[in-house]
Amino acid sequence: MAATPGVLQKFQGLHTLHAPTAPHARGTYLGPANRRSVHNALGAESVLSPRARRTPADRYVLLVTNAGVPEAEPPAFRQRRFEPPPGATDILLVRHGQSDAYVEGTSFALIDGQGDPPLSHEGHDQARLVCARLAGVGLQAIYVSSMRRTAQTAAPLAEELGLIPAVEAGLREVHLGDWEGGVFRKMVAEGHPTALRMAAEERWDVIPGAEPAGAFAGRVRSEIERLAARHPGQRVAAFTHGGVIGQALALAAGSRPFAFTGAENASISRLVITSERWIIRGYNDTAHLDGAP
16 A cells, blocks of 8 residues: 555554654654654655565654764773783792602612602603793793702703703702601601691691701792892793792792692792782693603
8 A cells, every 4th residue: 555645554553653744853753652743744754765665564663864873882801811010030830850769778869968869760751841841931041959850850951942050959858857868758658647747737847857847938938039039020940849839839829838739740830929929820730741651
């Protein structure tokens, strides 16, 4: 049914609608609630133009004119990857590879009163894998403890990067007193009452003659702060021991003393040191050992 001039007839039960009375009354919504009688003006844009003529129901629409300018999109805030703050020191704490097994009755060689076993065959394999992973991470320096298993673990990386590892005695393992030379492993494996007490109280110094807990924590704190002071804005690798790594991360987290004890051989943990705080960015990462025997 064609529309008569000025009037839209009913379609499918819709009430009669009328077009605007003046050329300037544009963009008006004509719905059932708007029943004012208005007259179509010459030149008014109507939904009855050939382009808009579709089905009867389609004719009950807005007069679409003067479309508004799209609003600017609001700012978006995305999640970002961590970046060390300016001037921070990024320290990768690398535990040495597996060392030789302790054979009862045969003490490890000692250095400064502490056991100093070499790497096992598997330990050398682990060293190659962890060093291959670290070769491309942008290290400015390599540190090792005074114990040979850390130097042996770091050797492939030092050769690859052309860096000479610096020896830091402060990175040496916690002193285990009367249980040095390999005896500690035997006592823990057999569930010795002192070993059980050590684990329950989270103190190395329940072992007779062992390094006092406060002294060990102070030594580790001083060593980490010393490395950070030397390398502001840089990344370094410190090849060290499980006890040292556990103590450093416990200090950073303010956690129980043994909360981070037990890092795997050849694992990587990460501390970012600023002038205000220590930030833990990784613990016991062994992805490079996946598939290793």
